[in-house]
Amino acid sequence: VETSLDTSRSQAEALDRADPLAPFRERFVIADPRLVYLDGNSLGRLPRATTQRLARVVADEWGAELIRAWDGWLDLPVRIGDLLATTLLGARPDEVILADSTTVNFHRLATAALDAQPDRRAIVTDRANFPTDRYTLEGIAEARGLEIRWLEARPNVVPDGGPGPADVSGALDEQVALVTLCHVDYRSAAIADMAAVNAAAHDAGALTLWDCCHSVGVIPIELDRSGADLAVGCTYKYLNAGPGAPAFLYVRRELQDRLRNPIQGWFGQRDQFAMGPSYEPRAGIAGWLVGTPPMLGLAAVDEGVRLVAEAGIGAIREKSIALTEYAIDLFDAWLSGAGFRLGSPRDAARRGAHVSVHRADADQLTRSLIAVGVVPDFRPPDGIRLGLSPLTTRFADVWDGLTRLRELAA
């Protein structure tokens, strides 16, 4: 039985009415109700609670308590880490902290993994990885004379999914210290097969490092169960923690004694305020802290993680799949005949929370969309990325955005 798609706006509105997560949109600041914001995967919206929390941190904590506020601030990187670990990352307490940027954390964990295996001289990774990961690895490999083994080119056009064991196995041998991939591809949204890649890497004696920027807060992640060794991810996308908010860093508990934080700073020091003569790392994940934690950003991460955890990652993933399915249905109805190609997997199980559509004039189309109040983002050379953030994006937004794109592309 073939069902014909109802492409009316009223159908989108009906989907929104039936959406159990719809009330969560009211927990966010919606400054311009007409704006069709399809870029929550670049910068998530502002939670109302965050506005209040930041005002309190600024006025009541910094402004009034001054230095005494550190009593309440000191353990925040670990406390938020525990919440994030246990609600969204499939990790245990004392495996995750919030600290620094994704790039600095990625650099630290890659360095630590390589330092722990000095006889292994190769890194396996993918040219599809987010640029900052590739650039960081290039720098490390050059400084240490290591080999980077790039995965064989995988299909870029309508990929079935992200890298799996078949993609990495040819590159694995006893020379490989580290396998590092993005959990969700920043362009196609293809999901890597985390558990199978971990197993393949471990069979070869290598460690794994996952970049979860495009999955954290929108896809259930099972770092522990999947056997992931190390992971990082940002908080300003689906965790809605604001521009440049601190990133997370995960080190599997069993590795915490074996690996060494390559940037030894005073917040990683045991008995920090004794200011003793030599570095002795704090036990557990706190030993991966470095400098003074950024309190404004951390407070925003705390609110963002709480809100996502409250909605529940299961319900979020369910709505996320419905949103991307709906977007692909409208794509098929309106855009596939207009010279566009779909750049994201059709299999929902292998697809993250955004949908990429491609046409040669994508750059110009993106600018035209922004001019008419629809904000996606452009990814060179020819991709328009539609980010559908389940707590704030409505089915009507998908309809409105694709309707305008269809009009502009005609």
Add this chain to the structure above:
Amino acid sequence: VETSLDTSRSQAEALDRADPLAPFRERFVIADPRLVYLDGNSLGRLPRATTQRLARVVADEWGAELIRAWDGWLDLPVRIGDLLATTLLGARPDEVILADSTTVNFHRLATAALDAQPDRRAIVTDRANFPTDRYTLEGIAEARGLEIRWLEARPNVVPDGGPGPADVSGALDEQVALVTLCHVDYRSAAIADMAAVNAAAHDAGALTLWDCCHSVGVIPIELDRSGADLAVGCTYKYLNAGPGAPAFLYVRRELQDRLRNPIQGWFGQRDQFAMGPSYEPRAGIAGWLVGTPPMLGLAAVDEGVRLVAEAGIGAIREKSIALTEYAIDLFDAWLSGAGFRLGSPRDAARRGAHVSVHRADADQLTRSLIAVGVVPDFRPPDGIRLGLSPLTTRFADVWDGLTRLRELAA
């Protein structure tokens, strides 16, 4: 002619009335007018303008403009860097950025200096340096098998000043890649002889890296004129940028092509949003950016630097000297006979903006002071550090604080 000190509170009030910087205190949030806050060198007070700026960044930029706000955010790390460079650091435009934490920046610059001189295998530094610097250096030295040459123990009791060429010259030879010191000692406030140390280091072919955490915003710094190669410093002390605000990083212009940022991230990449296949650093100091800049913290740094620059570093230094002189006068009158010793230089030209006083029960005394509304900080083993921040600390605060200390110590 011996003048007798007027130790009355009315004399302190008279000094405040004559203080040309007194009106600046009204530019800050003073939540509890009775609080005697003598810890602005750990966490500076909240500027009123910062409260407003942060509310705007949160509501109007993040909340309303969303991703489009990056148009105005992207160059902020360099713009604030230029302002800081030219008003407070004695540096040129395109030599300073705001990024990451002091520790991460210190690690990056030390690493870059060592990478540039692989044949030199020693670092000269001081056990008096702030712990995070020492810990970071230890980690680097251990990972690379380098030698750390600690300066011969300098006098800890009433030091004449921070390290000078006589202290470092014995440690310098053709093996030394890097000399790194704190500009102002975090315990004694002794000022190092930056120009003379730079000259001695350069004579030996070494580079210099200065930690300016306890001098930036309160002492005129002449990075360029003094011949400093590299510097870092935090912004949450005398620049009043809030807890964990991003730090600054300085690379002398002539070294920017020779040194290489060891953490290659996407914000240091030329044509960043082309997301090209290989890392190619941005020209100038922007090539030292790494990950996504923390916008809330940066906005607070912007306000903090503007306020200090508006007051003028000359007037700030003048008041700072008057405050510390006054504190030492009261110390001599009230505390030196009560078992205390002074831990800061008596020569104002060699003394930064805080005053350290020592007695065996300093830890307990600090807690008692806090209990009666006076907030200094304790530094092990026996120091009470009185931080006098010229834009917010009044002569009456010095009088009140030392009066309470005298009472408690009796």
